[in-house]
Ligand SMILES: Nc1ncnc2c1ncn2[C@@H]1O[C@H](COP(=O)(O)OP(=O)(O)OP(=O)(O)O)[C@@H](O)[C@H]1O
């Protein structure tokens with residue numbers, strides 16, 4: 563067994579209200595300072611995995627462990643201080659606030675002013691648009707630029723792990739490349755990333771490990787490079803089969 567995971571979702575069953583379970587005995591492990599990518603079709607439960615990990619949705623059974631500590635049942639607002647942040651699918655900047663105000667919201671759990679100032683410098687370096695547009699209204703930025711503001715906000719607490727839900731959604735190819743380069747830099751800086759992506763092949767090129775979700779379970783998992791070479795990825799996820807079999 564490899565080194566202890568930084569984040570582990572163990573045997574998770576979860577669903578919404580009285581509806582049928584969405585996750586049915588799912589286990590995902592994120593090693594320290596690694597990028598783990600979840601892929602799978604629409605509705606497979608990828609965002610639900612992240613919501614369970616960040617406390618937005620309580621699992622019906624199973625456990626969530628962060629650095630070996632059981633954090634199952636903690637509230638979402640307790641998670642940043644515990645070392646876990648979540649960038650939601652879609653856009654969630656406050657458009658009427660400045661870029662800087664949006665970023666500083668991410669530091670509400672940081673009491674130390676010097677530490678906050680240090681992190682501001684760190685995120686400005688990592689996300690140049692954040693530095694350049696610090697005083698602009700966030701709503702005036704493009705979608706890709708707003709995503710950078712969200713990333714910056716999520717890194718203000720120096721998290722051990724960041725959950726990123728479809729960070730490249732709606733971005734042009736150049737902005738998408740920027741996002742993946744930044745994911746790699748988060749890992750270099752020691753932050754693990756649990757990444758959900760529709761852009762499966764591109765994401766697996768950046769990830770260390772991949773998990774293919776299907777019907778609320780991990781159907782296939784392993785080193786990202788091996789998944790990329792595995793025909794079953796195409797069959798399961800893209801619904802494509804070799805021409806000779808169709
Ligand atoms: N807030 C909610 N209330 C009720 N059901 C929900 C809710 N959010 C998601 N679901 C259901 O849970 C299932 C999994 O949804 P989820 O958002 O996790 O999928 P996903 O893999 O992230 O899909 P996508 O690729 O479209 O983002 C779907 O059947 C969906 O209808």
Ligand SMILES: [Mg+2]
Pocket residue numbers: 608609610651727
């Ligand atoms: Mg989703």
